[in-house]
Amino acid sequence: MSTERAGQKRQFGHRARLVPTRAQIRLMDDQAHAARTLWNCLHDWWTMLAKEKRSLAAADAAIRRARKEIDWLGVLPAQAAQAVLKTYFQAWRNCWDGRADAPNFKARPRTVMSVDIPQGRDLNITRVHRRWGMVNIPRIGRVRFRWTKDLPVGKRADTDNRVTGARLVKDALGWHIAFRVQTLETEPGPHTGPEVGIDAGVNLPLALSDGNHHDHGRPPRLSGGEADRDKWLNPREKVKLLGLERRAAQREQHRKRGERASRRLHRTYDQIKQLRARAKRRAVDWQHKTTTTIAKRYGTVVVEDLHITNMVKSAKGTIEEPGRNVAQKSGLNRSISQEAWGRTVTMLTYKMARHGGTLHKVPAPGTSLRCSACGVTTPGSREDQATFACKNPDCGWSGNADWNAARNILHLYRMGHALIPAAGRAVARRPRGVKPATAR
Structure with a gap:
C-alpha cells in the first residue's frame, strides 16, 4: 500500500521591500494615482449610466478609450487597468451577496496607493545574491527588492510552483511588492504534538x-x-517621536482655520507615520x-x-x-x-x-x-x-x-x-x- 500523501495547492502572499530610484518612485506614484482615478471614473460611469447600459464589455471599452485620450491616465499599464475593472466588479458582487458595502469614491488622503500586476510572467524575477533580487515592473523597469524568502523562480518554477502575480503597495516606509505565490505541497499528516x-x-x-x-x-x-503606546520603539526612537509630536502640535496650533497645512507640517506627519509603521512592522x-x-x-x-x-x-x-x-x-x-x-x-x-x-x-x-x-x-x-x-x-x-x-x-x-x-x-x-x- 502506498504511503504517499496527495499534494495540495497552496496560495499565499510574500511582501518584500523595494529599493527603487527617484525616477522609478515618481513613475510608481503616477501609476498609483492613475489607478485610483480610474476607479473613481469607473464608479461615476457605473452609477450615472442607465441600468440597461451597464456591462463589463461597455466598461472595458470606456477604459480603453480613456487611456488613449488622456495622457496621464495612459501611464497605467493595460493589464493594471484591467485589474482595476476586475476589482471594481468584484466589489459589486460582494455587495450584492451581502459580504460588504457598496463600493464608493476613493479619496486621496484615505486610500492606500497600490498598483496591481496580474500576470506573473511579466515580473521576470531573478536573484542577484543572498540578500537582494531583481524584479521587472511594467513601464518602470528593473527594480531591486529585499530577498527574504525563496520564491519559485527560474528552474524551480513550473505549472504548480510559480509566482502568479504581484501588487505594488506604498506605506509610510516606502514602496513594497507583494508577490502572489502558488505552490504544490504535500498534505501534512496529523500533528502528534501535545x-x-x-x-x-x-x-x-x-x-x-x-x-x-x-x-x-x-x-x-x-x-x-x-499604557506604553510605543513599546515596539527603542528609547532613542521614543524620544524622537515625542519631539515630532510636539513639533506637529505647535505648528498645528499656529495654523488658521481653513488654511492649508504647510509642507513642513506634512513632512513632520510623514516622519511620525514612518516611526509608527516601523513599530507595526x-x-x-x-x-x-x-x-x-x-x-x-x-x-x-x-x-x-x-x-x-x-x-x-x-x-x-x-x-x-x-x-x-x-x-x-x-x-x-x-x-x-x-x-x-x-x-x-x-x-x-x-x-x-x-x-x-x-x-x-x-x-x-x-x-x-x-x-x-x-x-x-x-x-x-x-x-x-x-x-x-x-x-x-x-x-x-x-x-x-x-x-x-x-x-x-x-x-x-x-x-x-x-x-x-x-x-x-x-x-x-x-x-x-x-x-x-x-x-x-
Missing part, C-alpha cells in the same frame, strides 16, 4: 498552559498604569515568528473566543450617566489594540492547518477568575493583574494569573466545551431577494 491552551493578555502577550510564555522583551506598561514580525514556533511544536491549540470590539469600547458613558475610570480604561483599550489578538489567532489558524494541527475556541467568561487547581471561582482571588491567589479555604493555590487562565482554557476544551467553527461569528449576509440601496 495540547496547549493559550491566554492572550496585556502584561504577558501569550501565556501557555504548560508554563511557557512568549513575550516580546519590552515592558508593556508604565509605572503609573498608563516589528510587532507583525514578532507575531509571525511566535505563531510559527507554536504551530510547529503543538498539535492542538485552544484559545478564547474573544469579542475584541466589545472589549475596547470607551467608558465615557453619557452626560446623565458618566463613566468611571475613563482614563484607565482608555489606556487598557490602547494596550489591547496594540497586542492585535485577532491577528495572532488568524495566523495560528492557517499555520496550524499547514502543519497538520488544529485550533479550537472555547467560551471566554470566567477563565481568568476561576482557579485552575480546584475549579472554584472565589471573589477576591484576582487581586492584581499578574498574580492569582485562590481564596478557597480548601485550596489556597497561587501563581501567575495568565498561566492560570491558560490552564482553564485547556480544561474547557478537554471537557468538551469547544465552540463549533460554523457557529462562530460569521459575516452578516443580506436576506435573499433584498437588494442594496444601489441596485444593479
